[in-house]
């Protein structure tokens with residue numbers, strides 16, 4: 612059984628796989644979402660508390676913008692509201708490690724959905740309209756998240772998208788205030804470049820503000836296509852940086868690359884076209900298929916197991932099942948033990 616993950620060097624231990632709730636309240640209906648949340652917190656988490664080490668909490672991840680894009684006219688908050696209803700039952704709040712994010716709400720949704728009944732928003736337009744990380748925006752966003760989540764504090768609050776138009780000092784001082792006020796225990800950043808992260812850390816050091824302890828980036832077994840330059844996807848430079856910074860935990864979102872390790876989903880999937888396809892991905896898929904067959908698990912389970920084995924840097928994979936069936940299909944990964952030879956085969960594959 613995989614052991615717990617410490618969040619940075621905070622002493623807070625977590626179940627080694629986090630549960631993403633992005634689709635809860637939109638694609639995933641309320642009763643199915645509640646089943647997954649109940650199972651993760653009541654059936655999976657206790658397995659890690661019983662190991663004799665420090666008790667581990669299950670991390671539940673959401674954001675204030677989830678998931679406006681899943682229904683025309685949506686403006687976000689569906690996931691937080693559903694979680695708020697679920698968390699309001701006695702005793703639940705203290706049994707989870709609750710993480711949410713601000714800054715990626717869309718300030719003006721006018722025109723983002725395009726004309727007619729188009730099912731997909733215009734992402735290029737939307738990305739240009741993030742509300743950002745200004746002082747008042749952050750304060751209002753945090754209070755709104757706390758209201759929707761029906762709690763008086765968050766365990767982890769992330770800046771969801773880096774905002775270069777607001778001075779970092781303004782953002783960091785505001786975040787430090789959240790911690791001082793007891794509204795937030797720990798801070799994190801997401802979708803941010805390595806050099807910005809280093810600057811954030813230097814400013815926190817200089818001003819005595821709390822350092823971020825979590826970095827949430829897109830991370831899976833496939834590697835981004837050479838030259839892609841996407842600030843959100845983990846690359847070799849970030850891994851190297853994190854090896855030197857074990858007080859910062861890498862939380863890997865989209866660990867299943869939207870499910871493409873399932874052979875039936877690979878052909879023509881948008882995420883491959885957008886970020887991964889090419890000879891390196893072909894070699895990585897071949898390695899996953901070979902080792903999965905050897906171990907006797909699905910390629911999807913194998914990829915999660917590989918992520919759970921990462922220790923330099925440590926990785927906390929953040930799954931995002933849309934259905935109960937998908938959630939249940941990922942759980943066996945927690946019990947997979949890979950041999951050194953299998954890990955070497957996977958690590959060495961590529962073009």
Ligand SMILES: NC(=O)c1ccc[n+]([C@@H]2O[C@H](COP(=O)([O-])OP(=O)(O)OC[C@H]3O[C@@H](n4cnc5c(N)ncnc54)[C@H](OP(=O)(O)O)[C@@H]3O)[C@@H](O)[C@H]2O)c1
Nearest residue numbers: 631632633801864865866867868869870930931933937940
């Ligand atoms: N910080 C950020 O910017 C950011 C961005 C994205 C996500 N996140 C967080 O990370 C979490 C996970 O991200 P993600 O949803 O992109 O993760 P993911 O696990 O890579 O993708 C989830 C999708 O994979 C498919 N899937 C899940 N389990 C499967 C299984 N066992 N077999 C086959 N397919 C499976 C489903 O696709 P279908 O729906 O097509 O069936 C599901 O919607 C989110 O819930 C959210 O909390 C953060």
